[in-house]
Amino acid sequence: MKTIFAKSVSGRTAYCLNSSAPKAAAMLPADLLRKKAPRLPECSELDVVRHFTQLSQLNYSVDANFYPLGSCTMKYNPKFMEYVAALPGFTHLHPMMAQLEGGADCAQGALQCLYEAENLLCELTGMKAFTFQPMAGANGEFTGVKLIAAYHKAKGRNRKKMLIPDAAHGTNPASAALAGFDTINIESRDGMVDPEAIVAAIAEHGEDVAGLMMTCPNTLGLMEVHLPRIVAELRKVDALLYYDGANMNAIMGKMRMGDVGFDVVHLNVHKTLATPHGGGGPGAGPVGVSDKLLPFMPAPRVAKHPDGRFFLDYNLPQTIGPIGPFYGSFGVVIKALAYMLRLGGEGLTRASEYAVLNANYLKKKLEDVLEIPFKDRFCAHEFVASAPQGLRALDIAKALLQRGIHAPTIYFPLIVHECLMAEPTETESKETLDGYVEALKEIIRTGKADPQSLQELPTNLPVRRLDETAAARQMVLTEDMG
Numbered sequence: 455m456k457t458i459f460a461k462s463v464s465g466r467t468a469y470c471l472n473s474s475a476p477k478a479a480a481m482l483p484a485d486l487l488r489k490k491a492p493r494l495p496e497c498s499e500l501d502v503v504r505h506f507t508q509l510s511q512l513n514y515s516v517d518a519n520f521y522p523l524g525s526c527t528m529k530y531n532p533k534f535m536e537y538v539a540a541l542p543g544f545t546h547l548h549p550m551m552a553q554l555e556g557g558a559d560c561a562q563g564a565l566q567c568l569y570e571a572e573n574l575l576c577e578l579t580g581m582k583a584f585t586f587q588p589m590a591g592a593n594g595e596f597t598g599v600k601l602i603a604a605y606h607k608a609k610g611r612n613r614k615k616m617l618i619p620d621a622a623h624g625t626n627p628a629s630a631a632l633a634g635f636d637t638i639n640i641e642s643r644d645g646m647v648d649p650e651a652i653v654a655a656i657a658e659h660g661e662d663v664a665g666l667m668m669t670c671p672n673t674l675g676l677m678e679v680h681l682p683r684i685v686a687e688l689r690k691v692d693a694l695l696y697y698d699g700a701n702m703n704a705i706m707g708k709m710r711m712g713d714v715g716f717d718v719v720h721l722n723v724h725k726t727l728a729t730p731h732g733g734g735g736p737g738a739g740p741v742g743v744s745d746k747l748l749p750f751m752p753a754p755r756v757a758k759h760p761d762g763r764f765f766l767d768y769n770l771p772q773t774i775g776p777i778g779p780f781y782g783s784f785g786v787v788i789k790a791l792a793y794m795l796r797l798g799g800e801g802l803t804r805a806s807e808y809a810v811l812n813a814n815y816l817k818k819k820l821e822d823v824l825e826i827p828f829k830d831r832f833c834a835h836e837f838v839a840s841a842p843q844g845l846r847a848l849d850i851a852k853a854l855l856q857r858g859i860h861a862p863t864i865y866f867p868l869i870v871h872e873c874l875m876a877e878p879t880e881t882e883s884k885e886t887l888d889g890y891v892e893a894l895k896e897i898i899r900t901g902k903a904d905p906q907s908l909q910e911l912p913t914n915l916p917v918r919r920l921d922e923t924a925a926a927r928q929m930v931l932t933e934d935m936g
Contacts, residue, residue: 514860522859617655
């Protein structure tokens, strides 16, 4: 597909009834005006409309395609939630209203929504309080480890070590490092965090261990059966346990993080609770804490007067300070609240049950097609597999794109050879899953007969196979306009 600049024809233009450009330019100070007019494409209105319409038709999305992207929970999000978040009482409210003197009285509905969403998340997770300030999952991770740092600092400690499992999401060590921690790799054994590795790390680093970041079920799609012992070992040195909420879609109504020993948790509500994930946002990563971390929560927090009025409480002397602007991604929180209220506790539990059922169905159907480690166990909402010997995960992923199916996650986690990770979610039908299995079977039959043929795919998309290493090392971020 040509770029809009390639479609440009000198002298071609769209008709404009009453251009305000000269009037707007006259209003700007001279030092803000461009010294040289930018070279813009010269196209008719029809050229422009067709260009952007065709671009939109090239998009992959859950609304149009199956998206088995492991660890990302790319599930269909009901349009009802979008309707609720777009109600004028929410969209027409100025984000600073509740912060202005007397403004909270004009934002009682919005504050009540935040207050009730916090209570529901506490019920769902077993935590004592939540903040909605973090703007995405990684921002939630950073907030969580900053809270851990504040806890130890308040006790007069300067702990610098954060334990990170080898199958952790890549943002975990990055968030810990940004918060000032040194990361210690914890190896897996038999697909799970090895408690002996935790014991060894604590023995080596003594009381410099601040905490451990975990995902449960983990990135291999397995429940961490050693969790009770891991919690006990951390408690011996008063180290805290962090929960990465990326895989919460597997455990709603089944496990509450606060009940099993986690001290801080972030939730990817844009994965689990009804906001479309991907496309650069908007996201939200609310963070929940146990009692011991309450004093350090980001300010302000939504509170409730005895008379029933809601307000923003800034009276938090030990707060880590604000994390996000205003009060986070408010519209995303509204969608999450609507989703929780619409489904209720029973519905949320059933959503997780179907997510786990779909993943196990898909894993079983693919046992004779892919090499699946730990196939003797039930998986959670996702599972990992290896490409058959002689084939590459990358080639299989590109061949799926050729068939109109988004590629699964590949080469993650790194501890699985030629890894393909799939998460079908609860919203996909049996027919869709069966179609995915048949596509994989056909691709692998073709690849075994003629491996070279897979390496040429895709051939039916705007961009064919790229040299991804060269693209990463020699990025071209602008187009030569001449």
